[in-house]
Amino acid sequence: MIAILDYKAGNLTSVRRALDYLGFPCRITxxxxxxxxxxxxxxPGVGAAGKSMESLKELGLDKLLGELFAExxxxxxxxxxxxxxxxxxxxxxxxxxxxxxxxVVRFPQKLCSGKGDFLKIPxxxxxxxxxxxxxxxxxxxxxxxxxxxxxxxxxQPEREDISIGTTEYGITFTSAVAFQNLVAVQFHPEKSxxxxxxxxxxxxxxxxxx
Amino acid sequence: xxxxxxxxxxxxxxxxxxxxxxxKGNIDIGDxxxxxxxxxxxxxxxxxxxxxxxxxxxxxxxxxxxxxVAETIFIPFSVGGGIRTLEDMREVLLAGAEKVSVxxxxxxxxxxxxxxxxxxxxxxVVLGMDVKKVGVSQKIPSGYEIVINGGRTPMGIDALWWxxxxxxxxxxxxxxxxxxxxxxxxxxxxxLTRLISTGVRIPVIASGGAGEPQHLxxxxxxxxxxxxxxxxxxHYGAYTIKEIKDFLSANGVGVxxxx
Numbered sequence: 320m321i322a323i324l325d326y327k328a329g330n331l332t333s334v335r336r337a338l339d340y341l342g343f344p345c346r347i348t349x350x351x352x353x354x355x356x357x358x359x360x361x362x363p364g365v366g367a368a369g370k371s372m373e374s375l376k377e378l379g380l381d382k383l384l385g386e387l388f389a390e391x392x393x394x395x396x397x398x399x400x401x402x403x404x405x406x407x408x409x410x411x412x413x414x415x416x417x418x419x420x421x422x423v424v425r426f427p428q429k430l431c432s433g434k435g436d437f438l439k440i441p442x443x444x445x446x447x448x449x450x451x452x453x454x455x456x457x458x459x460x461x462x463x464x465x466x467x468x469x470x471x472x473x474x475q476p477e478r479e480d481i482s483i484g485t486t487e488y489g490i491t492f493t494s495a496v497a498f499q500n501l502v503a504v505q506f507h508p509e510k511s512x513x514x515x516x517x518x519x520x521x522x523x524x525x526x527x528x529x
Numbered sequence: 530x531x532x533x534x535x536x537x538x539x540x541x542x543x544x545x546x547x548x549x550x551x552x553k554g555n556i557d558i559g560d561x562x563x564x565x566x567x568x569x570x571x572x573x574x575x576x577x578x579x580x581x582x583x584x585x586x587x588x589x590x591x592x593x594x595x596x597x598v599a600e601t602i603f604i605p606f607s608v609g610g611g612i613r614t615l616e617d618m619r620e621v622l623l624a625g626a627e628k629v630s631v632x633x634x635x636x637x638x639x640x641x642x643x644x645x646x647x648x649x650x651x652x653x654v655v656l657g658m659d660v661k662k663v664g665v666s667q668k669i670p671s672g673y674e675i676v677i678n679g680g681r682t683p684m685g686i687d688a689l690w691w692x693x694x695x696x697x698x699x700x701x702x703x704x705x706x707x708x709x710x711x712x713x714x715x716x717x718x719x720x721l722t723r724l725i726s727t728g729v730r731i732p733v734i735a736s737g738g739a740g741e742p743q744h745l746x747x748x749x750x751x752x753x754x755x756x757x758x759x760x761x762x763x764h765y766g767a768y769t770i771k772e773i774k775d776f777l778s779a780n781g782v783g784v785x786x787x788x
Contacts, residue, residue, distance in 0.1 A: 332625060336600055366650050432530065439755065441652065443702070443732050445532040445574055445785045465532060465785045467605060469652045487530055510605050510627065512569070512788045 321345040321523060322357035324384075324400075326374040334363050334397070337509040337516060343523040349378050359523065360387060362503075364399030368423065368472070369411035371399050381416060388418050388501060393527035395456075395519075396503030401496065402472060404503055410472055419498060420477035430489035438489045441471045448484040448494050448506065454529055456502045456521045457483070457495070464514035466506035468494075473505060500527035532785045533749045533777070534574035534756035535770060536734060537763055539564055541610075542581045544590040562597045568763075569602040571770045572788050576602065577630075577704075577758060580610035592624045599625025609657055609704075618645050622653060630704055632657035633677040636684055636691070639698055646699030655734075656700040660688045660721060661708045673721055680708040688721070689728050696729045703729065704758065706736040714740025714761070722752035734758055742768065742776035749782050 323334050325347045338345040338361075345361075348354060362384065364371055375381040388394060396404050403415040408423040415423070430438040445465040450457050473492040476482050484495030484504070494505040502522065508515035540547045541561045565576050578598070580591045588611070595608055608621045609630035618629045618641075629649075635642050635656055645654040659680055665672040673688035692703055705725050707718035717738045726733040735754035739745060745757045762768050774784045 332623070333599070333627070336625065337603055340600065340603070365652070436753075437727075438531075439730055439732055441701070441731075442531065443652065444534050444755065446530065461787060463787060465787075468531075510603060512604050514788075516603055 320357050321359045321361060322354045323347045323361045323363060324354065324380060325349040326371065326378055326380055331363055333507075334361055334509045337519055338523065341516060341520050341523065349380065351379060351383055354380075354383060354387075357392070359393045359395070359525075359527075360384075361395045361397065361522075362400035362404075363397045363509075364401075364403065365469075366399060367410055368399060368402050368408035368415065369413045371403055372413050372415060375403070375416075384416060385418065388499075391500045391527050393522065393525050394501050394503075395522045396501070397509070398470060398505060398507060401503035401505055402474060404496075404501065405474055405476070408472065418501065419474075419481065419496065419503075421475050423472050423474050425472050426489070432489060441469055442488045443469045445511075446486050446488060446494075446506075448486050448504075450484045450495070452483045452497075454483055454497050454502070455525050456497070456518060458521055460514050460517050466494075466504075466508065466511040466515060468506045470505060497529055499529070530783055532574070532783050533754075534734070535572075535745070535773060535777075535784065536575045536577055536756055536758050537568045537573050537770070538577040538579060538736070538758050538760045540579050540581050540760075541591060541594060542583075543587050544582075544594055547581065561594050562601060565598045565606065566601045568770065569604055572774060572785070573604065573770055574785055575604055575627075575756070576606040578606065578608045578626075580608065582611065585611075592620055595621060595624035595626055607655055609655070613641075615641065615644050615648060618649065618653075622649055628653050628655050628702070630655035630657040632659065635695065636675060636677055636686065639694070642695055642698040642700050646701070651699050651701035654700050655702045655704055656692075656695040657704045657706065658688060658691065658695075658725075659706050659708050660718075662718070662721070671724060673724070676708055680711075689724055692725045692729050696731050700731060702732045702734065704734040704736055705754075706758075707738060710738030711736075713738055716740065716744040717748035717752060717754075717757070719747055719752040722748055722754050726753040726755065732756065742773045743780075745773060746777055746780045746782055749777065750780075 605627035607628035732755035
């Protein structure tokens with residue numbers, strides 16, 4: 320069973336529907352016992368980092384995530400679920416989980432495309448992820464695939480080697496990270512058509528060893 | 530680089546699409562769920578379902594459509610039409626829509642924008658704006674006025690001011706419909722789109738007037754729109770989404786080409 324962490328972080332049903340469609344048994348839950356029994360954990364998120372951390376702490380899921388990470392349970396973070404894995408988010412200066420070293424920062428106010436056009440924030444819509452390394456969770460995703468993004472903040476990992484996918488939006492930023500049994504993406508695979516479904520399918524079959 | 534989005538729009542009444550679609554090969558589909566799936570497979574970047582059901586007793590039918598759509602397509606989709614309260618928004622989002630659009634209700638009660646953004650996040654709240662060209666006046670300095678009731682009721686509100694106000698209140702995106710261009714198939718209202726899209730920091734979807742692929746090139750480049758809504762040009766089989774995207778790409782507009 321795959322646990323989809325429920326910490327009041329927006330629409331979790333879209334992740335559940337995608338896993339249902341792919342045929343993997345899953346559950347939206349905030350029960351520590353149930354999450355402990357899960358083979359894998361999806362850690363989604365929409366909204367603000369501050370509020371997300373607050374809810375995680377209230378439910379005691381912050382500590383649990385740390386334990387699961389140490390116990391090598393495969394974890395997939397999505398969007399804000401990626402951001403709060405880092406030490407710190409600039410969004411309301413939020414101290415986050417610290418499972419990954421680095422911080423999450425806002426896109427610069429004056430963001431311009433190569434052609435000099437003023438770019439909008441949030442970064443919303445389809446954009447390419449360039450994968451720099453092989454990883455089981457990103458297997459068989461064709462080069463040039465685009466994914467659906469909605470965000471105003473992006474991660475800056477301290478260790479460059481955990482960044483395995485990058486995206487361009489005025490700047491080049493890390494849009495996918497992998498570290499041991501942890502994989503996290505800034506985009507929404509559950510809303511990214513076939514490449515996104517492929518990623519979720521890969522994750523659901525992944526042992527946690529990269 | 531971020532792709533420009535191509536968004537087919539389906540009008541739904543009492544759980545059925547009002548016009549149905551006829552494709553090359555003469556398939557006629559009237560079920561919004563099947564049409565949604567069809568456009569998803571054809572490469573739509575997002576889909577808009579617009580509920581034109583008149584009676585409120587029949588509303589639950591739309592929610593059922595939304596639920597079934599959410600089980601079959603894995604791209605964002607939004608639902609608009611008749612959204613009046615926070616509860617209406619909640620129902621649609623819980624049924625599986627990514628975004629919900631408010632139009633008349635937001636003009637009459639702007640606080641719904643902020644309430645929706647607070648409750649569900651800015652990215653969930655789309656402001657639908659119906660706009661008509663009028664003369665420049667003291668009251669309407671941009672020369673574009675907000676209208677409601679399908680264009681019948683002018684509100685005396687300047688369109689550019691309203692777009693900025695909605696952004697301030699927390700709207701995550703604007704769907705900008707030109708009442709003058711709507712249904713004419715002579716192209717989007719470029720000047721209006723450019724005015725609004727460069728006047729706010731949130732994405733703007735251009736709507737109304739699409740008849741051929743060149744119209745999308747125009748609105749996505751000169752008009753500075755972030756996305757373009759299309760309806761009849763794909764519903765009746767004149768063009769496929771792929772043909773439109775190939776044309777856009779050949780004309781220097783970046784779009785998503787594999788799915």
